[in-house]
Each structure stands twice: as C-alpha cells, then as structure tokens.
Amino acid sequence: AEASAARLAELETRLAELESKAGNTVAGGEPVAAHEGAFGLGRPALPEEIAAWDVDVLPDGRGLPEGSGDVSTGEEVFAEKCAACHGDFAEGVDNWPVLAGGFGTLADEDPVKTVGSYWPYLTTVWDYVHRSMPFGEAGTLSADETYAIVAYILYSNDLVDDEFELNQDNLATFEMPNRDGFVIDDRPQREYAEWRTEPCMENCKDSVEITKRATFLDVTPDHGGDSVMNSADTSETPTFTAANATAEEVASADAADAGDAELIAAGKKVFKKCSACHQVGDGAKNKTGPHLNGLIGRTIGSVDGFGYSSVFKQANEEGRIWDQAALDAFLAKPKAYMTGTKMSFAGLKKEQDRAALNAYLATFGE
Amino acid sequence: EADPLITELQDWASYTGAGVDETPYGLPIRFESDVVRRNVEWLTASPISSINFTPIHALDGTITPQGCAFERHHSGAIELSKQDYRLMINGLVDRPLVFTYDDLERFPRENHVYFCECAANTGMEWAGAQLNGVQFTHGMIHNMEYAGVPLRVLLQEAGLDAAGDLSDKWVYVEGADASSNGRSIPMEKALDDVLVAFKANGEALRMEHGYPVRLVVPGWEGNMWVKWLRRIEVTDAAVESREETSKYTDVYADGTARKWTWVMDAKSVITSPSPQMPIRHGKGPLVISGLAWSGHGRITRVDVSKDGGITWETARLGKQLDTKALTRFYLDTEWDGSPMLLQSRAMDETGYVQPTKDQLREKRGENSVYHNNCIQTWYVNAEGIAENVEVS
Numbered sequence: 212a213e214a215s216a217a218r219l220a221e222l223e224t225r226l227a228e229l230e231s232k233a234g235n236t237v238a239g240g241e242p243v244a245a246h247e248g249a250f251g252l253g254r255p256a257l258p259e260e261i262a263a264w265d266v267d268v269l270p271d272g273r274g275l276p277e278g279s280g281d282v283s284t285g286e287e288v289f290a291e292k293c294a295a296c297h298g299d300f301a302e303g304v305d306n307w308p309v310l311a312g313g314f315g316t317l318a319d320e321d322p323v324k325t326v327g328s329y330w331p332y333l334t335t336v337w338d339y340v341h342r343s344m345p346f347g348e349a350g351t352l353s354a355d356e357t358y359a360i361v362a363y364i365l366y367s368n369d370l371v372d373d374e375f376e377l378n379q380d381n382l383a384t385f386e387m388p389n390r391d392g393f394v395i396d397d398r399p400q401r402e403y404a405e406w407r408t409e410p411c412m413e414n415c416k417d418s419v420e421i422t423k424r425a426t427f428l429d430v431t432p433d434h435g436g437d438s439v440m441n442s443a444d445t446s447e448t449p450t451f452t453a454a455n456a457t458a459e460e461v462a463s464a465d466a467a468d469a470g471d472a473e474l475i476a477a478g479k480k481v482f483k484k485c486s487a488c489h490q491v492g493d494g495a496k497n498k499t500g501p502h503l504n505g506l507i508g509r510t511i512g513s514v515d516g517f518g519y520s521s522v523f524k525q526a527n528e529e530g531r532i533w534d535q536a537a538l539d540a541f542l543a544k545p546k547a548y549m550t551g552t553k554m555s556f557a558g559l560k561k562e563q564d565r566a567a568l569n570a571y572l573a574t575f576g577e
Numbered sequence: 578e579a580d581p582l583i584t585e586l587q588d589w590a591s592y593t594g595a596g597v598d599e600t601p602y603g604l605p606i607r608f609e610s611d612v613v614r615r616n617v618e619w620l621t622a623s624p625i626s627s628i629n630f631t632p633i634h635a636l637d638g639t640i641t642p643q644g645c646a647f648e649r650h651h652s653g654a655i656e657l658s659k660q661d662y663r664l665m666i667n668g669l670v671d672r673p674l675v676f677t678y679d680d681l682e683r684f685p686r687e688n689h690v691y692f693c694e695c696a697a698n699t700g701m702e703w704a705g706a707q708l709n710g711v712q713f714t715h716g717m718i719h720n721m722e723y724a725g726v727p728l729r730v731l732l733q734e735a736g737l738d739a740a741g742d743l744s745d746k747w748v749y750v751e752g753a754d755a756s757s758n759g760r761s762i763p764m765e766k767a768l769d770d771v772l773v774a775f776k777a778n779g780e781a782l783r784m785e786h787g788y789p790v791r792l793v794v795p796g797w798e799g800n801m802w803v804k805w806l807r808r809i810e811v812t813d814a815a816v817e818s819r820e821e822t823s824k825y826t827d828v829y830a831d832g833t834a835r836k837w838t839w840v841m842d843a844k845s846v847i848t849s850p851s852p853q854m855p856i857r858h859g860k861g862p863l864v865i866s867g868l869a870w871s872g873h874g875r876i877t878r879v880d881v882s883k884d885g886g887i888t889w890e891t892a893r894l895g896k897q898l899d900t901k902a903l904t905r906f907y908l909d910t911e912w913d914g915s916p917m918l919l920q921s922r923a924m925d926e927t928g929y930v931q932p933t934k935d936q937l938r939e940k941r942g943e944n945s946v947y948h949n950n951c952i953q954t955w956y957v958n959a960e961g962i963a964e965n966v967e968v969s
Contacts, residue, residue, distance in 0.1 A: 215765060222729070248672060248733070252683055253674040253677075255672060255673065255675070256675045261665070264665055264807070269814055269816055296622070318830065331822055334817070335817055335823070338818065342759075346755075349757075393836045398835075401940055406930050407928040408930065410880065410930045413889075421956060423706045424967075425709045432616070486653070
C-alpha cells in the first residue's frame, strides 16, 4: 500500500508537469485555448452524445434507466430474442452459455457457472444484456425489454416467482446468491512470497515419470501436428482457407457483370447481420442456423443434421423451394412468413438490402 | 555425389524474377503458407466470438507479425474507418471531450514493445496435457512495437481535478464493436504505462487488432486491451462488467473465486523443439529456443531442463527490447539422440520463479481457467518427435 501511494504521488507530479508545460493559462488562471486542456485538442462532448454512449451500470444501480418488466413478458421476449442460443429455459444450446442452474456446483470438479450460480451483481446482467445482446443485434433492446429478460433469467434460476416484476428500484438491491463469492487478487500473499526464491539447479528430484500425455486425449485440430518444417512444396496442400475463400469469391464476382459485383459486395456487408448464426462458403457448417451453401433452389428445411422448427419441417414436406421470391419475403419479416421459426432475426426492412443479400447468397453453390 | 541444385543451372538463376510492382503490399512467400493463425473449433460456439492462435512454433526473435498475431473477438472484428472514429472521455473529468483520429495524432506520442497475452492462454491445459502443439497451448500471445499516446496525457487533457483523490478512482474503457467488451482499470495503472495506440510494428493496426485505435495495457491480461476503443470514463468504482465478473475470474477448489487478476505472471515455453517442430536432423548440434515474458517487468533468467526438472542449465537471453515484452532464449547444445523431457523456467526482475503445474494446482485447485503460467514439458523421443506431456 505504501509503495502504491508513493507511485501515485509520483504520477500526480508527472501530471502537474504536463499541465504546467502546456502553459496555456494566463495570470489568474483564465483559459486562453478553446478549453483548458494542456493541448486544447478535441471538442466538448455534448450531453446527448454522452447520454448515447454512457450506458454502463454500476453495481449500486447508478446508470439504470427508468423502466420495468415482469417474468411473463420476459418469457415471451426471451423466447423470441434469446432462446435460439440460450434455450427456452436458459439451459444453453450447443456451446452457447448456460444461464440457469448450477447452484452448489462451484466447488465441484466442473463448476456450472451461470447467472444464478456465479454472477455476483444483477446490474452486470442488465448492463450486458442491454448493451451487448442479442448476439448479432446488440443495442436493439429497450429498457423495458431488458428488465423483462433479466426478470425471466432470475425466474429460470428459481430466484423469483412468476409474478415478479423487475424495475430500476429493486434491481440494484437484488442480492445475488454468489455476491460474496469473490476475493480480490491474492496472488501476492498466497503465491508470490513462496515463489520468489532461488530455484534448484541440480538433483532437484529423484526421478521423473510421464503422468499424462496429450496423445491420450488427442483433441488437437488438424494441421496442428503436421505442419512440416522445411516442406517447400506446399502446392499440393492448399489447406488454409482465408486465401482460398477470397479466390472463390473473386472468381464468382468476375463471372457476374459489374453491376452484380456491386450488389454482391453490398450483400456481403448485409450478411454480417446473419453471420452470428449462419455460415456460408467453403467449409460452411450448421451453427445456430443451417449453412447457406446452395440455398437458392434448395428445398426448404432440407439441410442434413439441422434441427428445424415444425413450420420448416412442414414446408419441407410440401416440397417448397427457396427461390429468390420466397427468400425475399422471408427476409422481409421472418416471423410473419414462417410463423414459429426459431430464427430470432427481426428482418431486413430495406428492399435493396434483401436484394443484395439474395445476390450474395446466390454466389454460393452446394 | 554432386548436388544438382549446385551443379545445374536453375531457373531462378537464369530467368528473371518478380517486378517491383507485383505486390505493393506483400504476403509471405508461398513456401511459408502453413505459418498461419489456427482456430480450435470445439472451443467456442461460433468463430465470431472466439480466439485463434499465433504460430509461435514457426517464429523467431520476439516481434509478432500482425498478419499472424492471435485474434480474440467477442462479436467479430469490425471495419471502422479513421473518418468514422470518435473517442469520448467522460465521467469524473473537468471537461468531457470527444477526439477524432486526427486529434490523437497531434498529442505527444511514444513507442514501446509489449506482449499481449490472453488470460486464457494455456487454459485448456489445467486438467491435463490436451493439445499437441505450442501454437495451441501457448499461442494466445503476441508481441508488437506500438506507437500511441499515453492514456495519462488524454486524461490530463480532460482534467482530473473533478475526480478528487485519485487513489480510489477507476477508468472504465469500452470498444465500438457490438460486444463493447468494457473493463475497469484502476487509475494508478491508467496513469502509469497504458497507451492509446494506433500503430503496431510500424504500420496501422490491422482490423482484427482494433483498427484504428486500441488500448495497450502493458503486462496485464489481453481482455483489457480494448479494441476499437471508443470511450474512456473516469468512475469512483469498478463497473463489475461481464468481462470482470462472470469471465476472467478463477474458481478455487472451495468454490470461491478470485477476481481483478490483471497481471500476467512470469512464464516461458520452448517453441522448438516442440510437437509442431520435431528434431529432423538427428544427433549433433541442436538449438533449443523459446520465449519468456512477465507482466511484472523484465525477464532476468531462463533455465532449461532436458530431464524433466532434475537438472537445469541457464539459457542465453536474446536482445531485450523493452520491459513487459517477450524475451527470446536459446540453449545451444548437443543432442546425443536419447529421449528428453524438455522444460523451461523463467525468472523476472521481482525474483518470481515460474511455477510447476503441480505448484499452481496446489494453490488454486483444478477449476481455474485463466492465468495458467506453469512450466511446460515436451517429451522428445529418440526419433526427435515431440509430444505434450505432464511429468511427476
């Protein structure tokens, strides 16, 4: 603590030097520059700009906007916007985070760290959901929707009953189960004292045996173990996709006329909105959504190994095809065109965005 | 028998090569095409919120080229132009300010070499040896020469009188991407060596490393090095964001968790020989080489063992570019063709000695993910093939 105070004093001196070096004040301390900063660079941040960007929430609740949301509203919003990745009951889909349960597991072999079992402050949940979720559509949730989602996450953790309503007043005081489960970095006391000693150089142990081998588990990805030193001839092993993918896209763009190329390029940008859940191109796999290779012309709901919703299964049985018109209608309002779809995406309002995306996806064959 | 590569006229010695206008901005020659970042697909749900690994097995010296330096994104790498870039400083400051990119280039700036290590580097190895490649076990690290403005200069421009006593104040930083990845940094660190950087290894930051502006937090975990930096807020408390509570915290065996573990402790690893870099030349002269680093300052010594830690020899350190930067070490030795259990052990200027995996487990249990800085062991067999192992 003493060293820290000394360090801080030194830094404050450095700051004072900076200030005096600038020499932008006259006797009496009146500012002469645009503002009083040492260099007069930048401009004042306007209140509405600060309001737009300064949305973080502190553990004591400062920063929470007015609003409220109850469990049943939260269940609906969660089903629509969160469940595709986190599951209907916040249990997590595939590798996506599990948000509920895990109580009493933190001292087990593989602790289940959920919002309920691990997160110390509810403000963190609100802040994160409001600012960074849904994945691929961050910043689109209203304050009320966020309160409702957080209320539902609490409910899915059995921390509140189904009548519960969350608002700016009861959120900050809500006591999370693992609130006192954290200690501030104690490596200096717990480890450093012991490990800052002259190490042994000779006869440090009697014998050494191998106790574990990576080859037993063998989870190393391909191309990890076989990167051959001095292998000059790489022409036959075009393994790394970044360069290949680009070549393919360039090739397909070349084939189209210049106008199409522009549209395809625009579509590639629009596709960023989809890429959180869908893959397309070389090696594309099913993720939260099915892969989109060969989409145009394929039967709806026909990708092997993807778990479709019933509305897609029905369309598949009816033999409906993804043509440009069907895709355009679906992309305009997914939930209206395919009622019951698991896809949480709200849709592309602009016709030109849909046309661009359509053109882009059409460049990817089977 | 005479080598035809010498005795016969070769194409490249007779025909002309590429002209100067062929590659205005070049990539490595095609023979090096397997020196690339690699992903471990099973690790995360989506490559958009994921990590890849620097091919440290194939590099030498200490500087990591940007094109193969590991990436970690929480909502993907974004395209943000200098023209569209804004940086806001607000909170407990005298004058909340907005800077453009051009403004930042008008402040006095510095250049430093620093390593950036993800707190999860080597995290998959807690439970046991898992991945057969130093790229995967230790590749969440890079080391670059940054140019940028000290954060303290920007904070001073906004004025800290309003913050009062600085000893309990914080700086909250966030990015412009969809995740925003907010982190709280104590004021003492913010005023010390943190940089608001816009160049790395001489060129503009790459998109995947936060173009046009990222934060550089020397010696501290990579998650705090916020990319696409858009806002700096002076606060009177830690925000306790998602990235400093539910993530980047470590659970002890008793279920309590350690938080605010910012510093990366001293660590080292042998990059060659290693599973991706077997010994192909047989007995005789062998260069054992690796990397060492410490978030506490300079590396002072690296010892290497060939017998799993029974005896140690002190390695030769390469040129040190800066404090809190990677240090290269070499042990120039003779290999007699017998199997080896290779280990390296770093020491830093605070006298800290890199611990064994058992020492770490004894203190922290087996449920930690982050901050695994244990001594790594490679088993090298008589053929020179190397494998990731744990030893008693």
